[in-house]
Amino acid sequence: MTPVSFTMPMPPEPKVLHTPIPVPIFFNEGRTFSLKKRAPANGSSSTANALCQSLPPRPPSKGCAPVSRMFLNHEYSWSHPRPRGVSFRKSAEQNLSFSHYDESKKESYFQQCFQCICILGRGSFGEVYKVRSLEDGQLYAVKCSMERFRGVGDRQQKLQEVLKHERLPPHPNCVTFKKAWEEKGRLYIQTELCQGSLQQLLPSSEGEVWDILSDLLCALRHLHSHNMLHLDIKPANVFLSTSGRCKLGDFGLVLDLGDKKDGMEGDPRYMAPELLQGKFTPAADVFSLGMTILELACNIELPKGGDAWQQLRQGYLPPEITSGLSPMMLNILQMMLHPNPSKRATVFQLCSLPFIRRILWKRNLSLKLKESLRSMQAAIQWIMSLVCWSWFSLIPLPPRWKLKQPETPTRSESSSSYSDTQQDSLKDEVFHFPLPQLDVSPIILRSGCHSPALPSRLSLGSTSTPQHLYREIDHNHIERSEDCGPDMSWISGSSESTSPVRTPSCSSSSSPMGDDLNHRKQRRPGFEPKNLLSLFEEASMEE
Numbered sequence: 160m161t162p163v164s165f166t167m168p169m170p171p172e173p174k175v176l177h178t179p180i181p182v183p184i185f186f187n188e189g190r191t192f193s194l195k196k197r198a199p200a201n202g203s204s205s206t207a208n209a210l211c212q213s214l215p216p217r218p219p220s221k222g223c224a225p226v227s228r229m230f231l232n233h234e235y236s237w238s239h240p241r242p243r244g245v246s247f248r249k250s251a252e253q254n255l256s257f258s259h260y261d262e263s264k265k266e267s268y269f270q271q272c273f274q275c276i277c278i279l280g281r282g283s284f285g286e287v288y289k290v291r292s293l294e295d296g297q298l299y300a301v302k303c304s305m306e307r308f309r310g311v312g313d314r315q316q317k318l319q320e321v322l323k324h325e326r327l328p329p330h331p332n333c334v335t336f337k338k339a340w341e342e343k344g345r346l347y348i349q350t351e352l353c354q355g356s357l358q359q360l361l362p363s364s365e366g367e368v369w370d371i372l373s374d375l376l377c378a379l380r381h382l383h384s385h386n387m388l389h390l391d392i393k394p395a396n397v398f399l400s401t402s403g404r405c406k407l408g409d410f411g412l413v414l415d416l417g418d419k420k421d422g423m424e425g426d427p428r429y430m431a432p433e434l435l436q437g438k439f440t441p442a443a444d445v446f447s448l449g450m451t452i453l454e455l456a457c458n459i460e461l462p463k464g465g466d467a468w469q470q471l472r473q474g475y476l477p478p479e480i481t482s483g484l485s486p487m488m489l490n491i492l493q494m495m496l497h498p499n500p501s502k503r504a505t506v507f508q509l510c511s512l513p514f515i516r517r518i519l520w521k522r523n524l525s526l527k528l529k530e531s532l533r534s535m536q537a538a539i540q541w542i543m544s545l546v547c548w549s550w551f552s553l554i555p556l557p558p559r560w561k562l563k564q565p566e567t568p569t570r571s572e573s574s575s576s577y578s579d580t581q582q583d584s585l586k587d588e589v590f591h592f593p594l595p596q597l598d599v600s601p602i603i604l605r606s607g608c609h610s611p612a613l614p615s616r617l618s619l620g621s622t623s624t625p626q627h628l629y630r631e632i633d634h635n636h637i638e639r640s641e642d643c644g645p646d647m648s649w650i651s652g653s654s655e656s657t658s659p660v661r662t663p664s665c666s667s668s669s670s671p672m673g674d675d676l677n678h679r680k681q682r683r684p685g686f687e688p689k690n691l692l693s694l695f696e697e698a699s700m701e702e
């Protein structure tokens with residue numbers, strides 16, 4: 160029987176406009192490499208001989224041992240147990256407050272001065288936690304480096320992120336830096352808290368993509384006008400404010416063009432082609448922004464390599480993925496993804512296009528409106544609570560109307576300040592585990608507000624992340640259910656939470672922390688809240 164041969168159907172040849180980018184040439188397979196250890200020849204003497212011949216000459220003997228060997232237990236300045244502020248602006252100690260830190264305790268500065276609420280995300284540098292500062296009571300994000308500094312160079316490199324944050328003047332479209340410190344060889348960076356990243360959200364219309372593009376163009380214009388390159392623009396590094404403003408974050412790879420240092424390439428999916436040749440220019444950021452917008456507008460997974468990667472870097476945008484885009488969006492994408500960096504539109508050119516100027520103006524106006532509405536809401540809330548408080552405390556109630564206080568209040572009841580109560584529970588409940596946790600199993604973060612994989616101890620007290628919010632897959636993977644899914648109202652502004660800080664998909668009431676704090680306020684044992692109206696009624700009935 161003759162074997163049946165059939166040909167595989169081949170996909171049509173992709174349209175390639177330019178010559179392909181050279182790919183690394185591999186050695187011929189036939190090429191041989193000499194082995195370090197040669198195969199033993201006949202007889203032991205010849206083996207020894209062969210070994211002798213193959214060994215490299217002994218290094219010249221040194222007069223004395225290197226300093227590092229003489230002081231084996233030497234300590235680097237940064238491995239000192241006391242936390243130290245990291246700043247390139249002023250003296251390192253100045254920007255670190257020690258009001259909540261007790262050196263005699265074994266807990267770290269992070270553990271003592273912050274109430275850890277949940278994990279927000281994890282990157283190559285470290286883990287990011289949602290925290291409340293005990294110093295000012297505000298919510299922040301703290302990024303803790305995963306590994307201890309491996310040496311002087313490694314430390315210098317990690318500290319660059321702080322330097323770039325400090326060098327760049329604040330901008331509404333860049334994540335605001337608060338402070339940084341190091342302790343026991345780890346770097347901690349405290350920034351403003353955002354509502355997750357664009358990686359967790361899918362724009363539902365092209366209008367939303369234009370909003371994202373205009374925010375990021377503003378951020379990039381700010382960076383480039385200060386001679387800085389971001390070099391890691393991607394959805395995971397674009398964060399959202401409570402009012403839906405996009406903010407560029409993660410300054411780990413930021414390159415200051417004035418520094419004359421070499422840049423580092425970021426994620427290959429968003430990387431400009433010329434970075435392969437070491438050409439680090441602002442055009443690389445424009446390309447990465449173009450890729451980010453392409454991913455969001457077309458809802459595609461960008462390739463990490465291969466033919467599709469090459470095609471996208473040759474100016475070829477496959478019509479099957481871009482067919483749904485408006486001609487204007489396609490045009491802008493082609494300008495941003497031009498394979499030649501010198502022909503690629505700069506951020507300044509893009510911002511001066513009449514159409515872009517119009518959307519920038521509209522976006523600016525709508526954000527200003529939204530943000531002023533939010534601050535008005537917050538101010539009204541604050542005034543209302545002040546009025547309520549003064550009404551309760553100023554109007555003297557007859558003695559029998561007064562709420563019965565327990566005779567010997569317990570410790571938790573007697574402490575009225577927020578920070579005191581939080582600190583107690585924090586010490587007992589939250590920071591039992593060493594931070595950062597390196598062996599936490601992989602997590603699926605959908606909204607960036609909770610990490611189901613983190614032990615429930617992370618949430619204060621017994622109210623850990625509500626179990627009903629998550630659908631358990633296995634021991635290591637727990638997925639959030641739909642009721643806490645991504646919320647795109649941040650763009651349209653349809654539903655704005657009245658709480659000062661909210662998570663994108665979980666209203667403050669559904670957040671485990673929100674629940675926890677509410678319970679804390681409402682269920683103080685022996686101090687049951689009473690309805691004022693019912694008190695009046697009770698009193699009038701007695702009379």
Ligand SMILES: Nc1ncnc2c1ncn2[C@@H]1O[C@H](COP(=O)(O)OP(=O)(O)OP(=O)(O)O)[C@@H](O)[C@H]1O
Binds near residue numbers: 282300351
């Ligand atoms: N300020 C913030 N507010 C809310 N979430 C944040 C904040 N900063 C970081 N995150 C979350 O943590 C994740 C990791 O943060 P970040 O990108 O800064 O870390 P990284 O280790 O430098 O990451 P990469 O691997 O991209 O270098 C983000 O993708 C985001 O989900």
Ligand SMILES: [Mg+2]
Binds near residue numbers: 282395409
């Ligand atoms: Mg990142």
Ligand SMILES: [Mg+2]
Binds near residue numbers: 282
């Ligand atoms: Mg980073």
